[in-house]
Amino acid sequence: MLRHQILVGTLFVLIVAFCYFFYQQYLNPERLVATTTTTEAEVGPVLSEAALAGKDLFQTNCAACHARDMKTKLTGPALGGVTERWQDYPRTDLYGFVRNSQQMIESGQERAKAIWQEFQPVVMTPHPHLSDADIENIIVYIEETAGKTVYEGLSSL
Structure with a gap:
């Protein structure tokens, strides 16, 4: 009981x-209700549609040799500021360099030769399958992420 x-x-x-x-x-x-606040620094920069397309292309074609922070030199040069470094040359020269750097070097293109002087004997992998629009999207991704908290930008290519 x-x-x-x-x-x-x-x-x-x-x-x-x-x-x-x-x-x-x-x-x-x-x-x-759980409340959280997330800042851009925690998730990375908000990217445009072109940059999002460029991000996928960058990760597939470029990230093995170029740092994702866009400021560190790895096998290849840091990519942040690439448009500034190529501003004295036609945009088609930059597209040509991405598609086949050795061909651009052999043609005597000044910027291509300067990059070769710094990074030889490493040869950039050719990317003949990339269209002008693909390369432009990669450039947009590089420029939008360079200098940001998650992806920063600097030197060479």
Whole structure:
């Protein structure tokens, strides 16, 4: 009989505690909602549509040799600021360099020769399959992420 009374008493206390908890939540529902704030620095920069397309192309074609922070030299040069370094040359020269750097070097293109002087004997992998639009999207990705908290930009190509 005593066990039965203890069991009933315990259940009664649990039911009252349960009801009290839910009554408190009814009075103050915000306590149940988890709130988080995320900054751009935590998730990276917000990218344009062209840069998102360029990001996929960069990861597939470029990231093995070029640093994702866009400022560190790896096997290949850092890519941040690439448009500034190529601004004195036709954009088609940059496209040609991405597609076949050795051909551009052999043709005597000045910027291509300067990069070769710094990075020889490493030969950039040719990317003849990339269209002008593909290369432009990669450039947009590089320029939008260079200098940001997650991806920073600097030197060479």
